[in-house]
Amino acid sequence: MKVSIEPAVFTRVHPKLNFVLLHVHQINNSKAQEAAHILHEVTKVIQMTFQKETIKNHMLLAPWSVAQQEFGKDARHYQTSVEHLTKDVLHGKDLTTKTTITNLTRYISLKYLVPLAIDDCAKIKGNLLFNVLSGNKRTGLFRSLKKGDVYYHDDARILGAKLDYWKNPQTLPSPETTEALIHLDLLPPITKEMQRKIVSELTSLIETFCNGKVSIYTLNRAKKSVALN
Secondary structure, eight states, X not given: OEEEEOHHHHHHSXXXXXXXXXXXXXXXXXXXXXXXXXXXXXXXXXXXHOOGGGGGGSTTTHHHHHHHGGGGGGGGGOOOXXXXXXXXXXXXXXXXXXXXXXXXXXXXXXXXXXOEEEEEGGGOOSOEEEEEOSSOEEEETXXXXXXXXXXXXXXXXXXXETTTTXXXXXXXXXXXXXXXXXXXXXXXXXXXXXXXXXXXXXHHHHHHHHOOEEEEEEEOSSOOEEEOO
């Protein structure tokens, strides 16, 4: 599988945007309950730390708000995946699933407040491309993406949107998933050191809870494509 990012994404979002890809093999999803325990713990921290009206004022969420302002009057509709998770926590929603790797990725997203998505590789058709929409496009009966939205797709369909978070359920992991692609979207003030810390912790959790094998790739403005092994 080849993963590529069009230059327009960096123009639209931020020139220092980093996409970190974790390609995970040999996943064992039998420890979903154990992974759910640490997810419960981080949701307690979120509940004590945030109020609904102050989410975007956090130093790690504010850069995404600034990026979203580039969308003009439509900016108020935009919500990254981590903001979506945080608001779900504040509304009392249970974020745990029966899929170990999903519980782990949600844990990391909330702990470090970074946008993160995950796809089951067996459900991806061909290659992945991250791009900016040149015109409105319907993704389902009740959902459409607008011109200027940052999104990604395989050779068959749109799999998700970035700034205005939306995920195609067709490629979500399940308890039967054995190979997955995780992508983290990182902006300043996340430093290279912090990036290494986040990726290292997520890798360690995957190895511990899923017995998975992890390959790590970073895409940015200087390196816009990679072939996954």
